[in-house]
Amino acid sequence: MDAIRLANLTKKYGPVLAVENLSLAVPAGSMFGFLGPNGSGKSTTIGCMTGLLDPSAGEIELLGERFTANHSDLKRRIGVMPENLGLFEPLYAHEFLSFIGRMFGLDEATTRTRVGELLQALELTDSSKTLSEYSTGMRKRVAFAASVIHSPEILFLDEPFESIDPAGVALMKQWLRRFTEQGRTVFITSHVLETVERLCTRAAIVTRPGKLVWQGDISTFPIQYDGREFPALEPLFLHLTGERYADLKWL
Ligand SMILES: Nc1ncnc2c1ncn2[C@@H]1O[C@H](COP(=O)(O)OP(=O)(O)OP(=O)(O)O)[C@@H](O)[C@H]1O
Numbered sequence: 001m002d003a004i005r006l007a008n009l010t011k012k013y014g015p016v017l018a019v020e021n022l023s024l025a026v027p028a029g030s031m032f033g034f035l036g037p038n039g040s041g042k043s044t045t046i047g048c049m050t051g052l053l054d055p056s057a058g059e060i061e062l063l064g065e066r067f068t069a070n071h072s073d074l075k076r077r078i079g080v081m082p083e084n085l086g087l088f089e090p091l092y093a094h095e096f097l098s099f100i101g102r103m104f105g106l107d108e109a110t111t112r113t114r115v116g117e118l119l120q121a122l123e124l125t126d127s128s129k130t131l132s133e134y135s136t137g138m139r140k141r142v143a144f145a146a147s148v149i150h151s152p153e154i155l156f157l158d159e160p161f162e163s164i165d166p167a168g169v170a171l172m173k174q175w176l177r178r179f180t181e182q183g184r185t186v187f188i189t190s191h192v193l194e195t196v197e198r199l200c201t202r203a204a205i206v207t208r209p210g211k212l213v214w215q216g217d218i219s220t221f222p223i224q225y226d227g228r229e230f231p232a233l234e235p236l237f238l239h240l241t242g243e244r245y246a247d248l249k250w251l
């Protein structure tokens, strides 16, 4: 079964085409890497799949159901860590996570237990600071905690590891691997191709504006494409998206 299906998804911001006719299928239980250059529509696609943005055209199916931004039952079954984190800055971490847990329909006792466990595991026990006073990596950890607190069936993570220290990244990867072993699905964007190569089983590569140029299995290399053999994800990505050279005389 596919956990995610996109059929001709298109998103325009006014006249700006950000995602163009994107069709994609993500099997349930996969750790799926969604890759592409800056401005290629990755965050926009995640926004459309999680109800943060309205698509201009096309269809989104999650867990076998047609997804729209007002499908609240389906929204409770997914989790998202958006690019801009979506934190409520004036709150303390425990207040924010408790609010999110309750919003997702967890009862008070379960919320309290999970907030405590998440804060402990993610080393966010400094309760003297509000989210606006936290460091960048700490804020990122809170956003990650908020995306998993309700044990979603699909997790959308937009650049989740950026700014997180190595021990934090190792812990997150451990949780994500267990998550997919249980048959749940992770959809992840990252520019760190070594991480994607080690973590993900499948990937899709998009170019501007949100156009799919490749998707496939990345659990084994080399990959054959265009009559060539690619020993790793990076050369394949550069081949598809264009390698750039610029020689600045003064640099
Ligand atoms: N709120 C907005 N208003 C207008 N245009 C936008 C808006 N958000 C994104 N865009 C445009 O949509 C396109 C895709 O942007 P998006 O943020 O989805 O790319 P991305 O692949 O996530 O890039 P990055 O790797 O830099 O995070 C870009 O051309 C961008 O300028």
Ligand SMILES: [Mg+2]
Pocket (backbone or CB within 6 Å): 042, 043, 044, 083, 158
């Ligand atoms: Mg982005």
